[in-house]
Amino acid sequence: MSVPTDKSAPLKPLQGAPLAMLTLAVALATFMEILDLSIANVAVPTIAGNLGVSASQGTWVISSYSVASAIMLPLTGWISKRFGEVRVFSLSVTLFVLMSMMCGLSTSLPMLVFFRLMQGMVSGPMVPLSQSLMLNNYPPERRGVALALWSMTIIIAPIAGPILGGWITDNFSWPWIFFINVPIGLTAGFITWRTLRKRETPTLKLPIDVIGLVLLVAGVGALQLMLDNGNDLDWFGSPLIVALAVVAVVALCYFVVWELTEKHPVVDLSLFARRNFRYGVIALSLGFFGFFATTIIFPLWLQTTMGYTATWAGLATAPSGVLAIILMPLIGRNIQRLPLRVLSSFSFIAFGIAAFWFGSFNLDASFGQLVWPRVFQGLGIAAFFIPINQIILSGLPPERLAVASGLSNFFRTLAASFATAISVFVWDHRAIYHHATLNEYVNVYNPPAIDFIARTRALGLPPESANALVDQMVSQQSVMLATNDVFWGIGVLCLLLIGSIWLTRPPFGTVGAGAGH
Numbered sequence: 001m002s003v004p005t006d007k008s009a010p011l012k013p014l015q016g017a018p019l020a021m022l023t024l025a026v027a028l029a030t031f032m033e034i035l036d037l038s039i040a041n042v043a044v045p046t047i048a049g050n051l052g053v054s055a056s057q058g059t060w061v062i063s064s065y066s067v068a069s070a071i072m073l074p075l076t077g078w079i080s081k082r083f084g085e086v087r088v089f090s091l092s093v094t095l096f097v098l099m100s101m102m103c104g105l106s107t108s109l110p111m112l113v114f115f116r117l118m119q120g121m122v123s124g125p126m127v128p129l130s131q132s133l134m135l136n137n138y139p140p141e142r143r144g145v146a147l148a149l150w151s152m153t154i155i156i157a158p159i160a161g162p163i164l165g166g167w168i169t170d171n172f173s174w175p176w177i178f179f180i181n182v183p184i185g186l187t188a189g190f191i192t193w194r195t196l197r198k199r200e201t202p203t204l205k206l207p208i209d210v211i212g213l214v215l216l217v218a219g220v221g222a223l224q225l226m227l228d229n230g231n232d233l234d235w236f237g238s239p240l241i242v243a244l245a246v247v248a249v250v251a252l253c254y255f256v257v258w259e260l261t262e263k264h265p266v267v268d269l270s271l272f273a274r275r276n277f278r279y280g281v282i283a284l285s286l287g288f289f290g291f292f293a294t295t296i297i298f299p300l301w302l303q304t305t306m307g308y309t310a311t312w313a314g315l316a317t318a319p320s321g322v323l324a325i326i327l328m329p330l331i332g333r334n335i336q337r338l339p340l341r342v343l344s345s346f347s348f349i350a351f352g353i354a355a356f357w358f359g360s361f362n363l364d365a366s367f368g369q370l371v372w373p374r375v376f377q378g379l380g381i382a383a384f385f386i387p388i389n390q391i392i393l394s395g396l397p398p399e400r401l402a403v404a405s406g407l408s409n410f411f412r413t414l415a416a417s418f419a420t421a422i423s424v425f426v427w428d429h430r431a432i433y434h435h436a437t438l439n440e441y442v443n444v445y446n447p448p449a450i451d452f453i454a455r456t457r458a459l460g461l462p463p464e465s466a467n468a469l470v471d472q473m474v475s476q477q478s479v480m481l482a483t484n485d486v487f488w489g490i491g492v493l494c495l496l497l498i499g500s501i502w503l504t505r506p507p508f509g510t511v512g513a514g515a516g517h
Contacts, residue, residue, distance in 0.1 A: 011199050013139040018195050022137060023146075025191035026130040027153050029093050032184045033126045034157035036065065036100075036119070037416075039165035043174045050174065051109045063228035064113045065120035066417065071220045072124020073410035074267040075213070077403025078206065079125060080132075085201040085402055089129040090193045095122035097185035104175035127154075128405035131389075133196065136398050141336070144386065148332025151385035155324050158295060163314035170311075202399065209266040212259050216266065219251030223414075227421040235425070268403045279503040280392035281408050283344065285415040286497055287384055290351055290490045292416045293423035294358065294377070295320075297486050300424070302370075305479045306363070319371050323378030331386050340387040340508055344501040347387070348494045350380030355491030359484045363476060388501070394508040423486055430482035431475075438474045 014022060040047070040061050047061060048054060080088050099119035106112035131150050138146040168176050226244040233241050259265040272278045299317050302308035308316065331338065357373035392408050393401060441448075456469060 014137045014195070015139070019138065021191050022195045023134065023149055025188045025195070026134055027149060028184050029089075029126055029188040029192070030130045030150065030153040031157045032181055032188070033096065033123045034154060035161050035164070036123070036181070037069070037158065037161065039161040039168075039177050040065075040116075043165050043169040043177055046169050047112070047174050048109075051107075051112065053109045060109070060113045061116055063225065064117040065123075066228065066413075067221050067224040068117045068120030069124050070224050070410065070413050070417070071217055072121055073128065073406050073413060074216065074220075076125040076128045076406030077268055077400075078209075078266050080129060080201070080402040081204045081399075082206055084203050085129050085133055085136075086193070086196045086199065088125050089133060090189050092122050092125045092129070093185050093189035093192065096126065097182050097189070100178045100181035100185065104178035106175075125406070128409045129402055131405045131409075132398075132401040133192075135393070135401055136201070137196070137199065142333075144332040144335025144390065145329065146332070147335070147386045147389050148328040151332075151389065152325060152328050154385060155328075155381055156321050158292075159314075159318050159321050163311065163318065166311055166314065201402075206264050209259075209262055209264055212255060212262055212266040215251050215255035215258060219248050219255050222251065223248035224417060227417045230421050231424050231428070267407065268400075271400075271404055271407060274395070276391050276394060276504045276508065277396075277404060277408075279500055280388055281411050283497055283500045283504075284388045284392065284408060285411040286493065286500070287348065287351070287388070288412050289415040289419045290355070290494050290497075291377075291381070291384070292419040293490055294355060294487065296420050297423050297427055297483060298358065298374075300427070301479065301483045305476055305483070306365075312367075316367060316370050317374065319374040320377045320381060322375055324381040325378075327379070327382035328386060331382060335386060335390055338387070340391055340506070341501050341504065343383045343387045344391070345498045347380040347383035348497045348501070350383065351377065352491045352494035354380065355487045355494060359487035359491065361480075361484070363480055391501075391504050391508055423490075426489070427479075427482050427486050430485045431478045434481040435474060435478035438478060 013019075044061060076088075096119060099115050099122060102115040103112060103119060106115055131147075134146040134150055135143050165177050168174075168180070222244045226241055226248060230241055235241055236245070256269065259267055259269045272281075295317065299308075299313040302313040302316055331343070354373045354377035357376065361370070389408075393404055396404050
């Protein structure tokens with residue numbers, strides 16, 4: 001049986017300036033990695049035009065990154081055990097900078113997609129290792145603060161991505177959305193290595209689970225490609241989507257069976273035997289599904305129906321981070337004294353109320369009216385990430401934090417992919433349904449419809465223009481009703497999730513201290 005190569009006693013937590021520098025470096029790296037999940041979204045039309053391809057082909061810039069990142073997340077535990085968390089994190093950041101440069105220098109779509117794929121692959125370990133490095137080097141009594149600071153970057157980056165990406169693309173050129181990673185990444189990598197190079201985690205010479213790795217790559221890769229391209233290809237009306245679905249289901253089913261019986265699994269699924277980890281990951285994933293779905297549909301609705309530009313839609317979306325930034329440090333500082341299940345339940349209630357609030361809007365909603373529910377949603381964000389991550393990681397020894405963080409972040413990332421695909425699918429199909437339903441009332445037997453058409457003709461509009469105006473109004477109302485439907489569905493989901501968090505059991509202890517459940 002393999003044994004750790006380093007049997008030295010655990011080092012004391014960092015204090016003072018070294019701890020502050022580590023926090024800055026890890027926050028920068030996490031922000032940079034998550035930012036790149038969304039910063040390219042608004043630049044896809046520009047990138048596609050400059051490289052001479054269609055906008056649908058340009059979406060491979062997004063899907064290639066997300067596929068590679070999703071595959072690498074659950075592998076983080078095995079890689080960090082084999083080579084050490086500090087080495088893997090520092091190398092990931094360095095390679096991320098290099099791949100970012102190559103993305104910016106790309107002159108064709110295949111070249112850009114390849115380097116985005118490589119960028120996503122090397123980025124996989126960055127987020128879970130940033131979490132475990134902070135927790136392992138913070139004093140036990142301040143690990144709640146560490147979780148708060150880490151969670152803030154998870155929230156701010158997706159909100160800042162579209163705004164920053166749009167501004168850079170409009171004022172400079174699309175390669176700069178990748179070049180900005182260079183100074184950020186070099187700073188983060190240098191500080192991390194200088195601070196932690198003598199604090200490397202113990203390593204294990206574990207054999208490579210080749211079969212598990214192949215099944216993971218095939219299953220997650222096929223699933224991610226199916227989710228990214230399902231809406232564009234009419235889902236199961238496309239032979240490609242059907243084939244991807246079959247590959248994903250078969251590969252992932254075999255993967256689970258194999259990993260549960262393998263002596264040295266590439267992904268430690270035994271973590272799900274822990275009650276708090278199991279139900280905590282369910283609450284985290286489905287809660288993030290609801291949050292991310294609102295973040296996807298809200299700006300889409302503003303731009304397609306309400307006439308907002310990308311910049312103004314981003315500004316309307318951003319206020320959800322205001323209260324989160326203010327409250328997260330307070331919650332993190334007092335996490336050991338707070339009732340975590342009550343706090344998590346409050347977050348789901350706040351998410352639900354915000355979703356129902358969104359679902360009450362109509363086409364006359366002003367910018368000010370749209371901002372307030374986003375501000376209120378920040379209450380839920382502040383009470384969501386820190387308590388649930390505390391529940392998920394509580395009771396785990398330090399050497400299992402990277403594994404657990406990688407696995408929980410994998411499901412969080414997968415939930416975001418599902419949220420994007422499912423919310424847009426439901427939104428589109430509910431809009432079609434409402435359009436057909438509303439059109440039934442536009443006929444010669446409906447007095448209000450007859451009166452409206454008569455008034456348009458009285459203004460001098462020809463019949464064709466009057467009919468086009470009516471159809472435009474029906475389409476706008478259909479999308480508005482579909483948006484309301486999606487938000488009401490999200491609100492119901494959030495309230496139902498309250499039950500999942502009460503399936504966990506205290507005491508939740510201190511993260512990384514190995515306390516019992």
